[in-house]
Amino acid sequence: xxxxxTMPLTSERDRVPRYEPTVIEPLWQQRWAxxxxxxxxxxxxSRRKFYLLTMYPYPSGDLHIGHWYIKTPTDAIARYxxxxxxxxxxxxGFDAFGLPAENAAIKSGIHPAQWTxxxxxxxxxxxxxxxxxxxxxxxxxxxxxxxxxxxxxxxLQLLKSGLAYRKMAAVDxxxxxxxxxxxxxxxxxxxxxxxxGTQVIKRDLEQWFFRITKYADELLDFTxxxxxxxxRVMQTNWIGRSEGAEVVFTTAESPHHAGGEQLKVFTTxxxxxxxxxxxxxxxxxxxxxTLTSPEQRAEVQAYLTQTRRHTEIERLNTDRDKTxxxxxxxxxxxxxxxxxxxxxxxxxxxxxxxxxxxxVPAHDERDFAxxxxxxxPITRVIAAPGDPDDAPLPQAYVSKATTDRLVNSxxxxxxxxxxxxARIVADLATRDAGSPSVTYRIRDWLVSRQRAWxxxxxxxxxxxxxxxxxxxxxxxxxxxxxxxxYRSEGGNPLEHTESFLRTTCPTCGGxxxxxxxxMDTFVDSSWYWWRYLSPKATEHAVDGxxxxxxxxxxxxxxxxxxxxxxLLYSRFFCKALADLGVVTERExxxxxFNQGQILGSDGERMxxxxxxxxxxxxxxxxxxxxxxxxxxxxxxxxxxxxxxxPSGIEGVHRFLRxxxxxxxxxxxxxxxxxxxxxADADGERALLVAAHRxxxxxxxxxxGFRWNTMVAKLMExxxxxxxxxxxxxxxxxxxxxxxxLLLLMLAPIAPHIAEELWSRRLESSGVxxxxxxxxxxxxxxxxxxxxxxxxxxVQVNGKLRDLVPMAxxxxxxxxxxxxxxRPKVQANxxxxxxxxxxxxxxxxxxxxxx
RNA sequence: GCGGGAGUGGUGAAACGGUAGACACGCUGGCCUUAGGAGCCAGUCAGGGUGACCUGGUGGGGGUUCGAAUCCCCCUUCCCGCACCA
Numbered sequence: 038x039x040x041x042x043t044m045p046l047t048s049e050r051d052r053v054p055r056y057e058p059t060v061i062e063p064l065w066q067q068r069w070a071x072x073x074x075x076x077x078x079x080x081x082x083s084r085r086k087f088y089l090l091t092m093y094p095y096p097s098g099d100l101h102i103g104h105w106y107i108k109t110p111t112d113a114i115a116r117y118x119x120x121x122x123x124x125x126x127x128x129x130g131f132d133a134f135g136l137p138a139e140n141a142a143i144k145s146g147i148h149p150a151q152w153t154x155x156x157x158x159x160x161x162x163x164x165x166x167x168x169x170x171x172x173x174x175x176x177x178x179x180x181x182x183x184x185x186x187x188x189x190x191x192x193l194q195l196l197k198s199g200l201a202y203r204k205m206a207a208v209d210x211x212x213x214x215x216x217x218x219x220x221x222x223x224x225x226x227x228x229x230x231x232x233x234g235t236q237v238i239k240r241d242l243e244q245w246f247f248r249i250t251k252y253a254d255e256l257l258d259f260t261x262x263x264x265x266x267x268x269r270v271m272q273t274n275w276i277g278r279s280e281g282a283e284v285v286f287t288t289a290e291s292p293h294h295a296g297g298e299q300l301k302v303f304t305t306x307x308x309x310x311x312x313x314x315x316x317x318x319x320x321x322x323x324x325x326x327t328l329t330s331p332e333q334r335a336e337v338q339a340y341l342t343q344t345r346r347h348t349e350i351e352r353l354n355t356d357r358d359k360t361x362x363x364x365x366x367x368x369x370x371x372x373x374x375x376x377x378x379x380x381x382x383x384x385x386x387x388x389x390x391x392x393x394x395x396x397v398p399a400h401d402e403r404d405f406a407x408x409x410x411x412x413x414p415i416t417r418v419i420a421a422p423g424d425p426d427d428a429p430l431p432q433a434y435v436s437k438a439t440t441d442r443l444v445n446s447x448x449x450x451x452x453x454x455x456x457x458x459a460r461i462v463a464d465l466a467t468r469d470a471g472s473p474s475v476t477y478r479i480r481d482w483l484v485s486r487q488r489a490w491x492x493x494x495x496x497x498x499x500x501x502x503x504x505x506x507x508x509x510x511x512x513x514x515x516x517x518x519x520x521x522x523y524r525s526e527g528g529n530p531l532e533h534t535e536s537f538l539r540t541t542c543p544t545c546g547g548x549x550x551x552x553x554x555x556m557d558t559f560v561d562s563s564w565y566w567w568r569y570l571s572p573k574a575t576e577h578a579v580d581g582x583x584x585x586x587x588x589x590x591x592x593x594x595x596x597x598x599x600x601x602x603x604l605l606y607s608r609f610f611c612k613a614l615a616d617l618g619v620v621t622e623r624e625x626x627x628x629x630f631n632q633g634q635i636l637g638s639d640g641e642r643m644x645x646x647x648x649x650x651x652x653x654x655x656x657x658x659x660x661x662x663x664x665x666x667x668x669x670x671x672x673x674x675x676x677x678x679x680x681x682x683p684s685g686i687e688g689v690h691r692f693l694r695x696x697x698x699x700x701x702x703x704x705x706x707x708x709x710x711x712x713x714x715x716a717d718a719d720g721e722r723a724l725l726v727a728a729h730r731x732x733x734x735x736x737x738x739x740x741g742f743r744w745n746t747m748v749a750k751l752m753e754x755x756x757x758x759x760x761x762x763x764x765x766x767x768x769x770x771x772x773x774x775x776x777x778l779l780l781l782m783l784a785p786i787a788p789h790i791a792e793e794l795w796s797r798r799l800e801s802s803g804v805x806x807x808x809x810x811x812x813x814x815x816x817x818x819x820x821x822x823x824x825x826x827x828x829x830x831v832q833v834n835g836k837l838r839d840l841v842p843m844a845x846x847x848x849x850x851x852x853x854x855x856x857x858x859r860p861k862v863q864a865n866x867x868x869x870x871x872x873x874x875x876x877x878x879x880x881x882x883x884x885x886x887x
Numbered sequence: 888g889c890g891g892g893a894g895u896g897g898u899g900a901a902a903c904g905g906u907a908g909a910c911a912c913g914c915u916g917g918c919c920u921u922a923g924g925a926g927c928c929a930g931u932c933a934g935g936g937u938g939a940c941c942u943g944g945u946g947g948g949g950g951u952u953c954g955a956a957u958c959c960c961c962c963u964u965c966c967c968g969c970a971c972c973a
Binding site: 225266267270271273274275277279281302303304305306317357359382383384385386388389390393394395396397401402403404406476477478597600601671672673674677679680682684685686687688689691692694695698705745746748749750751752753756759828830831832834835836837840861872873874875877878880881883884885 | 889912
């Protein structure tokens with residue numbers, strides 16, 4: 038056994054404590070929580086407010102590396118803004134209603150509420166391991182009545198103002214999840230459910246809708262908010278505004294039909310009206326039955342049956358040959374009185390425009406394909422400059438060039454395209470046969486779900502004849518029953534839960550039946566950030582004063598996958614609630630950032646079934662939260678994401694250990710080997726310059742969320758400190774300043790190690806303990822970011838030829854004199870004439886020679 | 888098909904129109920250590936040269952510029968969104 042007195046005293050490991058993140062991190066997390074360091078005083082108006090929001094998680098039960106990827110850099114924003122003096126509000130909550138809880142319930146028999154709350158408990162613990170500064174006092178959990186009663190209240194306000202309504206609709210139904218989907222929740226050409234990937238089918242059901250279309254134009258306007266271009270483009274395309282005209286055709290008289298009925302079509306090309314050679318109705322068009330001639334009835338009926346049998350996928354497959362049948366009736370073109378045949382075809386969609394089109398095969402690819410297939414006439418009515426009027430068309434000519442002119446268009450022939458467009462619309466309008474018109478692709482938001490685990494829609498169907506009766510506000514919430522049972526045959530268990538179902542009509546007091554549909558969970562997430570401000574308030578959904586003080590959200594972070602769902606619904610809610618007087622702003626999120634996605638190491642989306650999921654807990658227990666945070670920041674630009682590769686985490690972990698070493702052990706042991714660096718007379722200044730340059734760069738990187746280059750700069754500074762470690766520079770004020778700045782810069786991104794080293798630093802200098810996270814962000818010294826010598830790059834004809842050491846700020850003539858005196862420059866000029874010399878702000882010289 | 892984004896070492900990536908490859912990973916060599924999946928130092932785009940250096944090089948081809956990874960045009964590949972929307 039070794040005698041304790043004989044053990045070497047100077048071993049580095051014994052003198053300096055090791056960096057053990059798993060020991061210090063929980064400790065600091067606990068202290069921060071105890072000190073309520075991150076509880077925001079919402080009434081404090083003495084500082085600038087900063088509402089920082091990150092998309093709240095679904096409580097699936099496991100925190101994913103993707104949660105870390107979005108949330109820990111967002112936490113760095115929060116910490117940085119606090120160091121800059123802002124009053125930061127950074128709340129967190131749980132998007133707690135939804136299908137996975139029900140699927141778990143069906144599978145294992147556990148009630149969705151129990152499953153969800155248990156997961157939330159677990160995820161709260163996991164979220165705390167990030168060391169993030171969430172204000173847990175403001176937490177919202179959407180499956181609790183204290184939250185969802187306000188979903189119901191909002192629903193009633195929308196109902197009252199006509200923004201919520203009920204109608205029969207052909208809806209997308211997921212047979213696996215047994216649920217109706219909003220249009221946005223059906224994905225791809227295959228028409229699959231966004232959650233489970235099952236192909237959806239069409240069903241006719243009475244459904245509740247929110248009238249988002251009322252705000253279509255306002256939703257197209259992004260002025261004043263800073264959102265990423267791709268999201269704005271996606272929302273714009275999704276809303277799909279088309280300007281054109283509605284043109285009224287009339288049905289022609291025929292042996293089986295008196296004619297004279299109006300057939301409206303929407304077109305973006307009224308200028309091509311003379312080229313309309315037939316008309317096509319969607320198979321579902323209401324006039325199909327009355328217009329069909331006896332001779333065509335059998336054929337039309339067969340086509341309708343076939344269409345109904347076709348899945349959406351087959352109908353929407355653009356490669357498929359066009360199909361259709363004539364219905365044996367004609368329409369009259371209002372512009373020239375011509376009779377054109379009416380067809381039905383499934384390429385015309387009943388849900389868009391008027392469900393009927395005028396077909397102009399010469400100038401529309403789809404109509405062209407249809408006309409070719411069925412031998413219908415093709416008449417050119419638009420010609421490019423230089424094209425003869427009757428130049429044959431091997432394919433549709435769809436250009437909308439303003440230099441085109443109208444041909445074969447009666448009185449409009451020869452007019453430039455834009456003039457023809459305007460005059461045809463104007464002339465139709467005077468005869469009540471058409472008018473300018475705008476159509477949108479966006480449909481109203483279908484919010485009914487035939488599921489039990491959601492917010493009950495607060496209406497009653499009176500059995501005494503009062504109809505659909507809203508629940509009075511003072512009777513909210515309509516509580517979700519706790520005793521519903523899932524049945525083997527599927528369906529909504531609420532329909533079989535008598536205690537819930539049977540009720541009295543609020544109007545007449547007679548027997549009534551509750552609505553068993555619940556709301557889409559996207560209703561919950563369309564307003565949750567307002568609820569964070571007063572999560573327990575019982576008298577209102579949103580605290581008006583706090584809304585005025587704190588909203589809109591200054592910075593929102595989250596994934597781009599919600600581009601046309603959550604992010605669009607939230608904007609809609611904001612505008613609707615503003616019109617209802619609930620809030621004052623019309624846009625919810627001032628600035629939006631979409632982080633990239635972390636993929637599995639195989640480059641595929643992380644999923645349990647692929648077995649490529651990276652568990653953050655395991656990494657945290659091995660390297661600590663700070664290393665995981667830093668690694669995620671260091672792997673590349675934040676908006677890029679990328680495949681997971683664990684190899685690099687060693688690098689950032691090594692960096693933190695080095696920061697630990699330079700901070701606690703500036704002198705090291707092997708001083709004798711540092712003679713080269715020690716001889717550097719200007720070491721102190723070089724160190725200060727390195728520190729202040731890093732500070733300047735890091736400050737800039739914060740503004741653009743450029744975490745990767747920020748970490749790189751801190752690595753460089755640490756490397757510089759390491760070079761001077763053990764030299765005479767190590768004990769100086771310059772060293773002290775550089776290592777102080779290093780810790781302050783580390784604080785937002787690696788909060789635990791920064792706090793630990795900061796506390797040791799204060800302790801060793803006898804200063805009262807104070808959290809680094811209450812310190813101010815330092816300012817760099819402009820005099821220290823310029824060094825006293827530069828190596829001026831010299832190019833000859835744009836190629837680098839020499840680096841000339843000199844003092845910065847010399848006059849151009851002097852710079853030229855020194856540059857031209859260089860042998861290497863001389864050698865390159867040999868035998869050539871100098872044309873000119875370009876000076877780039879003292880940063881570079883380019884000598885142009887011939 | 889339409890719209891958006893992106894192609895830079897073996898890898899992740901840097902680079903206000905101005906020294907291409909910062910910072911890391913990996914690899915190679917050295918030091919230290921009883922040992923180390925610990926730490927420290929050096930090297931690492933390709934080709935040539937003992938070397939200071941020279942030549943080529945940012946998916947391909949053109950252009951603008953004293954100067955282009957960066958701006959413009961054409962082509963090409965990959966990723967994302969929409970997809971018969973009249």
